[in-house]
Amino acid sequence: MIAMNPKRSGARSADTGVYAEIGHRLIEVKTGLAALRNLRASLVQLAYATEARPGSQGILLLPDVAVTRERLEREWQLAASVFRPAVMERLSLCLGAAAPFEGIPHDPDPETQRVLTEVLARERTARGVSRTRGDAQFVVLKVLLHHWLTNGEAVTTDWLMRVSGYSYPTIAGVLEKLGSLIERRSDRRLRLRWFSREEFARLLSLSDDARATARFADRSGQDRSPEMHLRRLEKLAPEGIGIGGVLGARHYLPELDLVGLPRLDLSLHCSTRQMDLGFIQELDPALARTSDPLEPATVVVHAVRHADPFFRERSGGLAWADPVECLLDLHEARLDLQASQLLDAIQRQRPSTP
Secondary structure (H helix, E strand, O other): OOEOOOOOOOEOOOOOOOOEEEOOEEEEEOOOOOOHHHHHHHHHHHHHHHHOOOOOEEEEEEOOOOOOHHHHHHHHHHHHOOOOHHHHOOEEEEEOOOOOOEEEOOOOOHHHHHHHHHHHHHHHHHOOOOOOHHHHHHHHHHHHHHHHHHOOOOEOHHHHHHHHOOOHHHHHHHHHHHHHHEEEOOOOOEEEOOOOHHHHHHHHHHHHHHOOOEEEEEOOOOOOOHHHHHHHHHHHOOOOEEEOHHHHHHHHOOOOOOOOOOOEEEEEEOOOOOOOOOHHHHHOOOEEEEOOOOOOOOEEEEEEOOOOOOOEEOOOOOEEOOHHHHHHHHHHOOOHHHHHHHHHHHHHHOOOOO
């Protein structure tokens, strides 16, 4: 983590151990948070830092949390039963990938909103989170499809910017290319007009490069199963990981026509071109990356490029990848029949909108 304060911008703070110290605000940024244990650890660290700084305010910023607000509020109440009231009244959670940020137990004031926007922008720069324009068409199209299938309401361009992570000029260029596929309202809101099989084929063609799939084969000779790797992954609980593929598809469609689990598909929230695959070594040192598409893979990792990963809470820990991501996983695994089943199911469940 990097400390940013008027005296030492860009250096780690040994005093606070938090990401940013701006005025009386101590701000910790936790991206891709999907496990409550990580939330608890971050709150404890922030409480220590705030206690060491009389008069300071501790803010835990969660730009892409995969835990529901209800669970976060419940966890906040549990923390309040452990920490002294004098400490809790100086702490808060802030949620969102862009302003306006929502808060627990209260929303941040306008000045804090501005500070959080600045901190998040610097954090992304420090981590190299600059999205390439080459991925924009895939990301924007996927975001629009996900919203069309799960919500259906028209959205603003500002919403698209916040969720996708791209600038207005980049999004405007993608929307122009989509042409009549986009329905534009008089209030400047927009949404997909329809989504045909041909358009889905276009999304598939773009996904190969944008998702930068990494395949890992088990070279131990001990035939470790995907289920075994999943149990190990749940114990490790790395951040920014969603469970997709067949497991994710079964979450959205329990009657999926497939026996067994051929491989473990993981969605890694990764806005940079370079995926951080360091967790694979911890998961299983015998997993070796393979570029041979015909070699059976036990674990497959796909990059999720949009700012909001659309992860959904999962009872076993980690998170579920979104239904469109699972759909892409099935196609990448050449499970076309199962992909068609899932797509039909999602479309049947699609909310009806005027």
